[in-house]
Amino acid sequence: DAGVIQSPRHEVTEMGQEVTLRCKPISGHNSLFWYRQTMMRGLELLIYFNNNVPIDDSGMPEDRFSAKMPNASFSTLKIQPSEPRDSAVYFCASSRDSSTGNTIYFGEGSWLTVV
Amino acid sequence: EDKVVQSPLSLVVHEGDTVTLNCSYEVTNFRSLLWYKQEKKAPTFLFMLTSSGIEKKSGRLSSILDKKELFSILNITATQTGDSAIYLCAVAGGTSYGKLTFGQGTILTVHP
Numbered sequence: 001d002a003g004v005i006q007s008p009r010h011e012v013t014e015m016g017q018e019v020t021l022r023c024k025p026i027s028g029h030n031s032l033f034w035y036r037q038t039m040m041r042g043l044e045l046l047i048y049f050n051n052n053v054p055i056d057d058s059g060m061p062e063d064r065f066s067a068k069m070p071n072a073s074f075s076t077l078k079i080q081p082s083e084p085r086d087s088a089v090y091f092c093a094s095s096r097d098s099s100t101g102n103t104i105y106f107g108e109g110s111w112l113t114v115v
Numbered sequence: 116e117d118k119v120v121q122s123p124l125s126l127v128v129h130e131g132d133t134v135t136l137n138c139s140y141e142v143t144n145f146r147s148l149l150w151y152k153q154e155k156k157a158p159t160f161l162f163m164l165t166s167s168g169i170e171k172k173s174g175r176l177s178s179i180l181d182k183k184e185l186f187s188i189l190n191i192t193a194t195q196t197g198d199s200a201i202y203l204c205a206v207a208g209g210t211s212y213g214k215l216t217f218g219q220g221t222i223l224t225v226h227p
Contacts, residue, residue: 033214033215042217042218042219042220043158043203043205043215043217044217045214045215045216048214056214091157091158103149103160103163104160104215105160106151106157106158106159107157108156108157109156109157
């Protein structure tokens with residue numbers, strides 16, 4: 001089985017530009033999570049979806065961040081406009097059913113640098 | 116607010132040593148505690164613990180949870196250089212097993 005697939009793997013962009021990160025969860029998984037990892041704050045949950053519906057977006061830092069899940073096999077995390085402090089690794093993760101104790105699996109991350 | 120604290124933050128040992136990594140937590144409506152290993156890329160799953168006192172074991176790694184004292188330990192015996200990584204502890208609480216709160220991680224370095 002393919003794991004969680006993220007793209008792009010690396011992105012360098014200028015401040016003010018729009019950034020779109022993409023994620024394909026593991027087939028059959030109905031929960032999807034976006035995490036951000038920085039040296040200062042470690043791994044933080046930004047938002048998660050269950051059956052394509054956003055359940056908890058309390059971790060989204062501000063209005064510049066938005067996430068969508070138009071179908072069960074695709075999600076995007078968008079930052080507009082981007083700022084240097086958004087530089088981080090953004091991980092997408094998925095699980096079969098987040099209410100019943102199944103493990104979540106991480107993609108390899110999108111390494112974002114905003115200059 | 117849920118909180119996970121790991122100790123030590125970093126550890127340097129020699130091959131063959133045994134290490135114990137600690138994780139303490141405060142969480143509303145505890146569901147599970149997970150250990151992950153992170154090398155250069157994504158965190159990879161090691162263990163999920165939901166019940167107190169039951170040791171989970173995988174090769175040289177083992178882990179146990181104490182829900183009364185709100186902590187877990189991860190043991191690695193006969194360490195190898197390939198064990199060098201960041202070890203992350205995370206706790207799931209609230210309504211979802213997937214809404215994880217991570218600790219800051221323990222950086223383990225194993226020298227030959």
